Amino acid sequence: MSQPTIESILHEGRVFNPPAAFSQQAYIKSLEEYQQLFDRAKANPTKFWEDLATKELHWFEKWHTVLDWQPPFAKWFDGGKINISYNCLDRHLTTWRKNKAALIWEGEPGDSRTLTYAQLHREVCQFANVLKHLGVQKGDVVGIYMPMIPEAAIAMLACARIGAAHTVVFGGFSAEALRDRLIDGKATAVITADGGWRKDAIVPLKDQVDKALADGVVPTVKNVLVVERTKQGVHMESGRDHWWHELQKQASADCPAEPMNSEDLLFVLYTSGSTGKPKGVVHTTGGYNLYTHMTTKWVFDIQDTDVYWCTADVGWITGHSYIVYGPLSNGATTLMYEGAPRASNPGCFWDVIEKYGVTVFYTAPTAIRAFIKMGEEHPNARDLSSLRLLGTVGEPINPEAWMWYHRVIGGERCPIVDTWWQTETGGHMITSLPGAVPTKPGSATFPFPGILADVVDLDGNSVGTNEGGYLVVRHPWPGMMRTVFGDDDRFRRTYWEHIAPVDGQYLYFAGDGARRDEDGYFWIMGRVDDVINVSGHRLGTMEIESALVSHPAVAEAAVVGKPDELKGEEIVAFVTLEGTAAPNDDLVKALKQHVVGEIGALARPAEIRFSDALPKTRSGKIMRRLLRNLASGQEVSGDTSTLEDRSVLDKLREGS
Ligand code: 7RM
Secondary structure (H helix, E strand, O other): OOOOOHHHHHHOOOOOOOOOHHHHOOOOOOOHHHHHHHHHHHOOOHHHHHHHHHHHHOEOOOOOOOEEEEEEEEEEEEEOOOHHHHHHHHHHHHHHHHEEEEEEEEOOOOOOOEEEEEHHHHHHHHHHHHHHOOOOOOOOEEEEOOOOOOOHHHHHHHHHOOOOEEEOOOOEEHHHHHHHHHHHHHOEEEEOOEEEEEOEEEEOHHHHHHHHHHOOOOOOOOEEEEOOOOOOOOOOOOOOOOEEHHHHHHHHOOOOOEEOOOOOEEEEEEEEEOOOOOEEEEHHHOOOOHHHHHHHHHOOOOOOOOOOOOOOOOOOHHHHHHHHHHHOOOOOOEEEEEEOEEOOOOOOOHHHHHHOOOOEEEEEEOOOOOOHHHHHHHHOOOOOOOEEEEOOOOOOOOHHHHHHHHHHHOOOOOOOOEOOOOOHOOOEEEOOOOOOEEEEEEEEEEEOOOOOEEEOOOOOOEEEOOEEEEEEEEEOOOOOOOOOOHHHHHHHHHHHHHOOEEEOOOOOOEEEEEEEEOOOEEEEEEEEEEEEEEEEEEEHHHHHHHHHOOOOOOOEEEEEEEEEEEOEEEEEEEEEEEEOOOOHHHHHHHHHHHHHOOOHHHHOEEEEEOOOOEEEEEOOEEEEEHHHHHHOOOOOOOOOOOOOHHHHHHHHHHHH
16 A cells, blocks of 8 residues: 555654754754754744745836735736746856756757756747747646756746746647647647657647647647657648757847846646636646745755755646746756666666765655566666755655665665645745654644644644544745636635635645654645546546546446555546447557547546446445555445445445
């Protein structure tokens, strides 16, 4: 079991103090120092963030209001003028960092590139001019569907520079999923590549873009920019498609950053929830810049000597906040790797660490578990002594994986930061600060200063020590999402009304369950809604169900997660068929392929089980809890008295 069970957590008594040598040079050096910061922020959150905004970022003009809170809508530093691309690039050019490596890139077939701050700035300015020449304007939304190459970061920063919002779509999503996002965002341009390398094969990104835009279903998209990466030859639609390198070389490198309002849209990033289509999570400029800057600085303890590597894809929030914006805003060296761990190259991550002398390494529990399985001879054969800090994100880390990471990768000398956060939160929320907070394997420890997190019941009352409850945040923070793109009402319903506001007190509900132990440590227990976490990727059960039901053979579908040792969870689908369809292996294959086509390979069900009927309540709701039990081979537990037809359950049980 990869999810921490109550059992394993209650017996987790190991505590690891920050190594003295680490604490001495860290920004936050002791638990007392963390506590003081936390208390100061709690006593006066707006003053806390205002001081940091003044000290840490460049503003063209100062704000008039630090926080304008009309629950659940927040504005941070309203009236302030800022540009995140300026903070990530221009301001470093007047310092010695001008010729420091900003971005180190390791390509999949063995190529590599390093861009200094001056070089990255130049590329971003040129590409910003390319966008302008094509008519992309401040306020436009631009789709980015790219492999992990420097141009992905350059494209994001160029959009930010001219005040266009980006919406990055992970390259593993299908043409259908891309189309949905481009339509919802009313994108006016798409930036892509001919292809990308993924596990020894080429992903035909440009073909997918062509499919997404076919038949004029996304009329807002006027231009497509294509990076030449894999050179396999692609169709170029005249008048619409342009090669990146051709336009880039003609463009001027003079493009001053547009002074943006702090609350102007920076990006929209789609994420799955328990209902409906994926939501466009809206992040704005000033607050997000400050929040990712501060969390990068204190959680990763970023120093000028660091080579920092986050293994996420830029298509996820982790890539946005902790490959691109947070590290560059701090003037750090950020490493980007195009490859993914795979059986054919089990040492690839450790080779990268050795080659570049990576000092801070941030990855996901699912990757750690895959490495455990591949064998410790691979990391042991490399020199990993440059590492000084490790991090994890994406799902709860089981204590065994934590201990392996600590021992085999960290050589027992590196602190581990277990960072709990979400697309919606913009940056780290519950995490240790590595020089200050003693860690317990499997606990994300304490909230970041300024974050008033709590574990509550449905009425919003704090629950007792070691009691499970809903994880909430009691006060707005600068990095929080502002709304669901185009749907304020959905924003309110999804995040702010699950726990009903009492006396105007709005609590942000994260969708996770948690518990605090006798030392106040937070233990995240996983999602309490219909969201499944497969290898650290968020998927809504309803999204997968809709994909299945759109197949002509399917009458009804219910999707649940089943615990999996490597992936955290696996997708199991229960399906009832239309009259004439035959439940055979070919149909299983066809349905899995259909889901891949509708959403992407990340949503491929591990199992499809056919059944005559699904277990429902008398009011017609599918009882997923029962299906979850069945999927994981457990006895059906808890109350089944609301079940409409008990024989359905017996039949399902027999069939499994
Ligand atoms: C950053 C990211 C968010 C969901 C979140 C949790 C789970 C993420 C941790 C974690 C336990 C962690 N954004 N989650 N980090 N659970 N410990 N350190 O993953 O929007 O894609 O997913 O991921 O359930 O709600 S996300």
